[in-house]
Amino acid sequence: MAKPQEKVSFGQRLKQIGMVFSFTAKQDRWFVPLAIVAVLVPLALAVLAALVWGWQWFPIGILVALLALLVVLNLRSNRAMMNAAEGQPGAAASLLENMRGDWRVTPAVSATTQMDMVHLVVGRPGVILLGEGNPQRVRSLLGQEKRRLAKVIGTAPLYDYVVGQGEDELPIRKLRTTLVRLPGRLKGPEVNALDKRLKALSARPQMPKGAIPKNMRPPKGAFRQMRGR
Structure with missing residues (x-):
């Protein structure tokens, strides 16, 4: 029976995301620029919408920016992990x-x-x-x-x-x-x-390859004694 998975706290989840962010940034030189664009574009559109239709659009822009950042992180981190795993045994x-x-x-x-x-x-x-x-x-x-x-x-x-x-x-x-x-x-x-x-x-146990060690060989005459029984 599988053990129930332990619940991950919000702080632990943030720590895991931070570790993935750091790993991806080291492995992928395009990750940080793409992440910046993913955040700034929704925020800029949200500010523009807030100026035209009201500030209620700004929180929506923040949520969209966070979502875009997570999408970029997911895509680029998978790519970074594949590149790091290339050629590694196992x-x-x-x-x-x-x-x-x-x-x-x-x-x-x-x-x-x-x-x-x-x-x-x-x-x-x-x-x-x-x-x-x-x-x-x-x-x-x-x-x-x-x-x-x-x-x-x-x-x-x-x-x-x-x-x-x-x-x-x-x-x-x-x-x-x-x-x-x-x-x-x-x-x-x-x-x-x-x-x-x-x-x-x-x-299933397999017989070892090669010659049988001397200390594991039966004594001389053992097979003749077995046949004579």
Whole structure:
């Protein structure tokens, strides 16, 4: 059962907005000029309207200016966050974990020591694999995961993407819209059942690769004794 969300006070909300404002201003050189324009234009129109039709228009101008500022902040902050996340390991999984909707994200179901990784996403469209890192190594990991998952997903659709800026790669700023536009072919119970099967598959212990350490090898003659029983 999900825990109820804690209520955020007005002061905390203002502090969060201030942090987003500061972050966006550092990342986006156009944010401050656009924010100034978004505030000054409604205020100027409100003053003009107040001089012509009465001062009751001035409070309306203030509200419109605040609304315009929040719209600019929302648009430019999203752009700034996408630019900051570009090329960061695990950015795609972090982005999807905070995305609205029924998305079951398992970060780094497969990875290498060079920080190449594949994330598993289960949702209404089906099963989605997202690769981040070196394209050649990531495509190899994606191939391995597709073969592994094909045994348990049945007829559920399977999509795979390499997140990056190269040819045939998906830019991280387009990740949300790309997944949202995928056709929803599974219903809620089907998503739950598929998610459980995939979690059970990931929970199975795997034999370590390579030679068995000497301290874990059975004593000589053990296999002959077992066959002779």
